[in-house]
Amino acid sequence: MDSTNYSDAQQLRANFGDEAGLEAANRADKSRALGNHLHYVKWRQVERLCVLLSIEQTIGTVH
Template sequence: MDSYPYLDRREVAEADELIRTFGEDAGCEAAARADRSRDLGNHVHFARWRQVERLVVLMSIPRAVGTVH
């Protein structure tokens, strides 16, 4: 992954909760929530759920990604 999403504490907590609740399907659930927000015309929540979806994928990689200091 060449770029990292801008994250805040709330998005990390949401991604963690989705992973705990949905396991391997957490990314699909975040995508579904993003789609639902888009269908309702809520672009702010759409973008936030897409970020959470990216974070779920990033958190599922079993190794460090990027530069490790």
């Protein structure tokens, strides 16, 4: 995962609010349907990041 994914997740959250993860999942599904496995993986990562960014609590170990 790179900083581009973070930027995409932030942009989706700004545009779609709580539905950002769903939008990323839709984009991943569209990419898979088009046979673009690289974009599929990217949007799945963005989807997971959107979910993590929406959680108010810390999850796991913080260093």
